[in-house]
Amino acid sequence: MKVKICGLSDVRTLCDVAVLKPDHIGFVFAPSRRQITPLEGERLIRQLQASVADIPHTVGVFAKVDRDGLQQVLDHVPLQAVQLHHVEDTDIYQWIKERWDVQIWSTISITEPRAAQKDQISYTRNEQAERQLSTLDRCSNYVDLLLLDTHDPVHGGGSGITFAWDVIPAYAKVAHQMHLPLYAAGGLDPNNVGSLLSQYSIQGVDVSSGVESNGIKDITKVASFIERVRSYDKLN
Template sequence: MHDGTSGRSSELPNSLPVTVKICGLQDVEVLKSMINLPVDYIGVVFAKSRRRIEPEQAVALRTVLFEWSTYDRPKLAGVFMNPTLEELQDIMQVVHLDVIQLHGQETAEFCKQVKQRWDVEVFKAFSFPKDETGPEADNAALKTLDAYENVVDAILLDTYDPLYGGGSGKTFAWERIPAYAEWANSHGIAMFVAGGLQPENVQQLIQTYAPYGVDVSSGVETDGVKDMDKITAFVERVKQA
């Protein structure tokens, strides 16, 4: 389950259980309560966000992850938006991240430098304005993606938020997914879908589009706080799907 995301064959997204990433964790006690759930990635946010945490908080969360058994231990992903290498270095010196997830306008060359410098998985998010549709937009975006071949381990599709880039809690036009899934499969790169997912709609997404993974944050919160009932329901419905 935790063998990395690169080198996937084009048939694997349909033959393996869907990978689950719970993002925006801040609370150690919530993470401790998740120890029996089959979660693959835990995300912590260092980008501008109401869920942003300090590196020292991430260290505390990572310590909790080591209470999992080795086989079931989720990987820790740090979410950034247009960071400098120096900013990443400052955080990596404090907390060892397994994944660096980039949500801004980071170039393929920057992603390559990140991967080479820290030997981490690199996820690159691509955010869609909610009302932006049409093959022209997708064709332009897919051409942009080609530069990231052999550079990133996963792409993550999210709804664009004008303030934070992603993490809007709103769905984008899901019918756009197949073009990106085809690109990801043909290049051996994992594809995660985020944006507006919640326990009530995640099975529909999986059964219709069969992504490699799903990423949720606000969809498992109540009044802005992670809700264990919602987290449990979300994970169970993903694995059932």
């Protein structure tokens, strides 16, 4: 089971988190209180590379981004993956792959709070969800991973709210058909991640606000979250 710790924005916390060996670390370039600039992203990763021998896989988070915005980051920040929320330019997937050696994580925003019926993606009745799945159909050759996240009306993701996990099996089928790993985010924390993993078949989890105290990354919570996931791995 893979773990991503997202929303890192200072060197000390970044190094402390890296020592705990999550599989991925995330940097937010989308509008958010955790947003960093391309210059800050480059500095953070370069300093981490100088301090830690084996750094986690680096992921940049983008929402409603255009090509200029992506290029400003990817030309300078040594990222290994881009996590995209609310992409309207469906050709941008191919454009990224032709220019940079990065994975593309495509985010599916879960927009309704109610649970779906078993084995049925009822969220596709929502126009936005239909558009997201249609985009995936057209761009599947360029996507490396699917991420389920709770929809935030302003920024797309990063809401800190849990979505109805009942939809996971249906989206897991979509991911399986596309031969892609499926991760889940949205409102996860050390107290509920074990419940998620015990009920649903996914390949990774993504957390940000759930390992914070007063809006700041709490290393004790980060360690607890990672340990809960690793403990699940040991039992399976």
